[in-house]
């Protein structure tokens with residue numbers, strides 16, 4: 001009797017793609033060939049399904065377990081592969097292999113993240129960004145797990161769970177997601193004066209980066225370099241973006257979240273696709289004990305910076321991200337960054353925040369990745385010396401959940417006399433090449449105490465605020481007003497105002513005014529608040545890393561039926577010649593008839609590509625199209641937002657009615673098409689007071 005299969009039954013045949021010379025046979029995880037991937041096993045064509053169907057059960061069972069616990073912090077992230085190139089040898093200060101030879105390249109995997117939101121949250125909350133780099137050096141993996149802000153909220157790792165609990169969605173109501181503007185966060189912060197410096201950064205434009213490529217990165221802590229004589233030099237790490245620093249405006253940020261929750265992840269992917277590789281220079285601040293002792297703060301305190309004007313950043317390398325992961329889960333999600341992954345020539349200091357991190361990250365991988373063997377996952381596996389010998393690691397550790405390796409031989413202990421040279425189990429320690437901890441002199445009583453040198457919580461917060469451009473100061477004050485307006489408990493707001501008075505009286509007064517509250521007395525300080533020399537290097541706006549350029553930036557060109565073909569083509573060419581990315585946006589995407597009878601497909605549709613997604617805006621319309629679009633809210637909003645977000649607007653003469661309807665007023669950033677490319681290279685901060693009231 002012929003068996004009745006689904007191919008004979010009601011699904012018409014087209015759902016089956018069959019194996020052939022180019023397409024291997026589909027199998028189960030255990031290798032059994034699969035005949036039908038569309039239908040469960042049933043008793044008769046319309047009958048009940050059978051528990052016996054091991055093919056169905058295996059597939060669904062695997063699917064049911066496809067999610068792993070997301071990271072407790074930094075759950076939302078995007079990553080890319082690339083390389084680090086040493087551009088200046090540091091052989092005099094460190095034996096770290098990756099810094100020995102100019103021109104030497106080391107593979108890297110870099111993951112950017114937000115902190116507070118879950119894995120599916122938006123890319124653009126007001127939040128610190130993680131900046132974690134895994135260097136696959138020849139001497140093992142070095143993970144530099146930093147942020148886009150050079151200081152941290154707390155001085156001691158024991159407070160980290162409290163900080164994060166307070167920042168994440170509130171325990172009873174389960175909101176807000178990925179936002180610090182709520183009671184519990186500000187309650188904790190108001191009681192934690194040591195957070196004040198970080199709060200200045202968090203309320204500044206630093207937490208609203210335009211793209212990942214526009215962020216600085218910092219190792220935050222003071223680390224050590226150790227050279228071949230065993231001498232230690234203190235080091236702080238800095239990543240300087242080649243694309244320059246750039247941020248969004250709060251109103252724009254909020255709108256990006258609605259328009260494209262994956263805005264920064266998409267940007268990273270598209271930049272790499274276009275060959276416009278995100279690039280950073282690596283800089284170091286090197287100093288010794290005498291320098292450290294001469295500063296009015298403690299270099300072991302992670303709430304402090306060393307201003308670049310006091311100790312310049314020396315550029316020693318560059319990082320280029322040029323390859324997007326093949327698989328998000330296998331690479332970006334399973335990547336385990338662990339600050340205790342260190343290589344010879346680099347060492348830790350006694351920073352109590354860093355010391356706590358050295359425990360936490362290995363520990364968290366056990367609940368996240370589920371096994372002590374997480375180092376065997378391809379993205380985490382070392383690629384250095386041991387890998388060249390056939391295995392990413394060489395030791396006698398064995399077994400555990402999901403053991404991927406099949407170690408040979410009996411020598412699963414060391415020392416042993418069984419494994420001969422080159423045989424499995426024959427790896428031996430090496431006193432000369434092995435990792436050596438810097439033998440710092442340590443002695444003292446066991447105490448739960450913080451040193452007095454950590455007591456000054458306000459001087460550097462003041463330094464940061466006073467170093468800002470006036471536009472940035474207004475953004476900070478306005479962000480504080482916004483966040484504290486979302487705090488429902490008055491005593492928390494009052495405590496914050498009391499703390500802010502220690503930072504800067506003008507700032508505190510502006511925030512109080514924005515909240516329509518009276519200023520309370522200043523909170524007590526544990527140490528005198530110093531007036532340190534301002535550090536203009538901390539600015540984004542009109543700072544050293546603000547770049548007026550189209551390189552790596554996108555320009556939206558609003559077109560519609562009848563757009564002048566010559567004007568459009570000339571503008572696209574001019575944008576591309578400057579390294580920009582021109583994107584045509586039209587009411588209908590498939591075909592836009594142009595003035596010369598030709599037609600182009602638009603890159604995006606007007607409703608799906610609001611102007612917040614591009615860096616500058618051009619409008620090339622026929623009179624007829626302009627007359628139509630003044631009645632189209634999305635088009636009016638497109639132009640209105642471009643103006644409100646201080647972007648350049650270049651328009652053809654016929655597009656003027658749309659600009660008028662959108663309330664565009666003449667200024668330096670509003671041009672005709674001929675002046676647009678030059679104008680498009682920057683934002684117009686002087687326009688801001690015309691379009692919004694800031695604190």
Ligand code: HDD
Nearest residue numbers: 071073074111130131132146147157160220337360361364
């Ligand atoms: Fe952390 C993840 C950065 C303090 C505990 N942290 C994590 C990531 C970054 C940072 C970038 C994500 C890495 C990735 O992309 O997978 N963390 C920092 C910085 C800190 C800091 C710059 C202060 C200078 N962190 C910190 C402390 C603790 C942790 C004090 C705990 C004592 N961090 C963790 C963690 C995470 C983590 C819970 C979550 C997921 C993971 O480690 O792998 O262990």
